[in-house]
Amino acid sequence: MTDVDFREMLDAHCLMQAGCYVSGIETTPDGGRYLWSNAISEPGFNVGIETTDLAWVRATSARRGRLPAILVTESADTLGDHPDLQAAFPTRWMLGDCRGAQAPVMPEGLTLATEDAAAPGEGYLSVCGGLYDDACVNAIAEAVFLPVLRNARPVEGVETRHLTVSADGVPVACASIYRAGRLAGLYNVGSLATRRGNGLGALVTRAAMASARQAGAETLMLQCLAGGHVERLYAGLGFSAAASPTLMVFAPGAI
Secondary structure: OOOOOOOHHHHHHHHOOOOOOOOEEEOOOOOOOOEOOOOOOOHHOEEEEEEOOOHHHHHHHHOOOOOOOOOOOOOHHHOOOOOOOEEEEEEEEEEEOOOOOOOOOOOOEEEEEEEEEOOOOOOHHHHHHHOOOOOHHHHHHHHHHHHHHOOOOOOOOOOEEEEEEOOOEEEEEEEEEEEOOOOEEEEEEEOHHHOOOOOOOHHHHHHHHHHHHHHHHEEEEEEEEEOOOHHHHHHHHHOOEEEEEEEEOOOOOOO
């Protein structure tokens, strides 16, 4: 697991999400990449990686009506003091060894369903549409994110599995794995806001780790904000930090 470097994680992420969140990738003049999404305007989905060419990222972002954003690694942080930096979000890219992962025993009343398809079913999507206490935020997810998941398409070399945990037949938690070779990615982990605090996130993550092993993966990777309860949850499940890039969002316009 320790021989998976950040470049391999980035390459895998780009491939795994090519049929879903990543609509396209452009090469930057300094050899980096700019990932963009047609449907989602958030900076994390429209971002330069392995680049510090802010002028190019700004111009490219402007053409797509997006804020300029760059995922900056610790070793290439030349932009942290830029006067046009609007926000910085420290992230954590984590790895977990799934070779010995075993499927968890479902507590009474809970069942697990797995879909082997590029796009998840409506039960899974119903969880994604109820992750937040704020109904307005859930409405945004329903309008923006769920159509992207519904329209996900297969990608050559990627195996996709969507997991849904139900309580007495009602979907309450979900997660997805995307496997490419020895590495799998963990995405869209969540539980209904009304069921939060019952250990469902940890339960569906353990199930995803076992599913990744069954699919042939050795290592499971994920991305989350640094320093919060989500990172602590994954650390408690055996994941460790592999990289800590910062998502930097800049003001549009000339440098």
